[in-house]
Amino acid sequence: MTQTQRYLIHAHRGVGMSQRQISRELGIHNSTVSRELRRNVAAGGYDLEQAQALSDDRRRTAWKWTNRLPSMISAVVDRLRDDWSP
Numbered sequence: 001m002t003q004t005q006r007y008l009i010h011a012h013r014g015v016g017m018s019q020r021q022i023s024r025e026l027g028i029h030n031s032t033v034s035r036e037l038r039r040n041v042a043a044g045g046y047d048l049e050q051a052q053a054l055s056d057d058r059r060r061t062a063w064k065w066t067n068r069l070p071s072m073i074s075a076v077v078d079r080l081r082d083d084w085s086p
Helices: 003-014 019-026 030-039 048-061 065-081
Strands: none
Touching: 003 019, 003 030, 003 048, 019 030, 030 048
16 A cells, blocks of 8 residues: 555545545555554544554565575475476
8 A cells, every 4th residue: 555545545534434435536445445444543543654654664574475485486396396286
């Protein structure tokens, strides 16, 4: 989710739009809006700055699947050689 989308969610919630209306307006799935609001609600409602900071932090600390790529490729190739089906 982009910072612009978060800003628009914040603005639309401020004028009383429902999650479904926001999702239609932004062209994203309703569950995406729901998850965003659930993750980033503060005492005063949806906190745009907190949402972006938490997203940035999750992105920085996310497990990188590419770290396993060489071993994964090797495992798949070995199994294909043993006539396993993909």
